[in-house]
Amino acid sequence: MLSPQTPWGYPSMLAVVLWGVSAFLPKLALRQLPPLHMTVYSNCFFLLGCVALQAFYGFHVEFNARGVMLAGLVGVSGGTAQLFYNLSLRNNSLTYNVVIASLYPVVATLMAYLFLGETLGARQAAGVALGIVSLLMMVKTSDRKTEGP
Amino acid sequence: MIARLKAHSGVLLPLAALVLWGIWAFLPKLAMQSMQPHSILFYESFGGAMAVLPLLFFNKGGLVRDKKGVSLLFCGSCLSITGILCYYTALKAGSVATVTTVTAMYPVVVMALARIFLREELNRWQWLAAALAMVSVYLLAG
Known part of the structure; x- marks a missing residue:
């Protein structure tokens, strides 16, 4: 299974740690900045990062009207999701938020099932069911005692 | 309303x-x-x-320019983009199913950091819900 000896082991583990820390930092930034401002800054930094990434690819940006519209919608949904997440982070604990947010593959899987006609195997169906149970448990048992000091 | x-x-x-x-x-x-x-x-x-x-x-009033807050977000964005590059690098060498499953576990790191640095506590039902969420992501990613 996971071992640094495998060629994908180190990059995978590094991605886990980097994404983990990057999801933790906004909670600290909330002490200094309002959620809306945080979302604006994050999106600006993301935009700059993506432009830098294009430089790496020699600025060979493709253009396809349908693809651009869909990619733009990806950004709109991601930006709005981030805003809601930051607003929620102000009043809820980081753990509560991150557990709920981590279940987005359930929504994506259900959308692929409904709109693309992708079939759900037993494993995926069990994942969706467990995700929904987990979500309900998290929300129903939220007693606002999860905040840190 | x-x-x-x-x-x-x-x-x-x-x-x-x-x-x-x-x-x-x-x-x-x-x-x-x-x-x-x-x-x-x-x-x-x-x-x-x-x-x-x-x-x-x-x-009204423009963006709040707090150095510490903006620096934290800048670091977060850099880490996030580096994470994406690591993810793509891992995808080149490993199977999509395995790499996606491993990287989908990053909320565990967040939960550990929240417990250590923010001293966040969960009740037993919420721990169970968190564990089920990770199993769910594992099943969906695999």
């Missing part, structure tokens, strides 16, 4: 973010039928800016 929504914002806001992130994860599947991932990322970043920047018009 607004008062009721505000009263339930602790539940509604993360759920709205969850649904939108579901859409965010779903749409690239369609976009990738006509463009490469790095091009999608480029247009995605403009879409995100278009969604968020207009909100500034409703916000």
